[in-house]
Amino acid sequence: MPVNDSNRESESASQGSSSKCKFREVWKEKFPWLRHILVEGNSIMKCEYCERYALRGPFGTGSGCVNIQHDSLVTHVASSSHKIAVAKWTCEMEKKAKSIPEHVTLIADANMERIITTMKIMYFIA
Numbered sequence: 194m195p196v197n198d199s200n201r202e203s204e205s206a207s208q209g210s211s212s213k214c215k216f217r218e219v220w221k222e223k224f225p226w227l228r229h230i231l232v233e234g235n236s237i238m239k240c241e242y243c244e245r246y247a248l249r250g251p252f253g254t255g256s257g258c259v260n261i262q263h264d265s266l267v268t269h270v271a272s273s274s275h276k277i278a279v280a281k282w283t284c285e286m287e288k289k290a291k292s293i294p295e296h297v298t299l300i301a302d303a304n305m306e307r308i309i310t311t312m313k314i315m316y317f318i319a
């Protein structure tokens with residue numbers, strides 16, 4: 194984290210009212226699930242995974258995260274609901290990728306472990 198940059202940002206933020214929150218395209222490279230949407234001129238952020246599995250929170254079933262900051266994304270990544278979404282997404286992608294019958298028995302054990310972990314997480318939340 195370059196300290197000079199954030200100093201400059203807070204300086205400009207004190208001058209303008211909304212210049213503090215600005216979406217950066219580079220965030221999408223770090224967070225592949227990230228979607229940037231403009232609603233009536235206002236930026237919101239949504240999570241593709243959380244939306245797909247209808248998980249609660251602004252990134253999922255909510256109206257979007259309006260706090261356009263890198264910290265919001267870091268917090269979302271650490272949230273338990275996002276972890277569930279990632280687990281489901283990973284399972285789904287692997288099922289699609291490995292459909293060859295010979296491989297099914299090999300991946301069955303690994304998948305079972307993942308499913309159990311996912312269920313444990315869900316049980317913990319519910």
Ligand SMILES: [Zn+2]
Pocket residue numbers: 226240241242243252269274275278
């Ligand atoms: Zn998410």
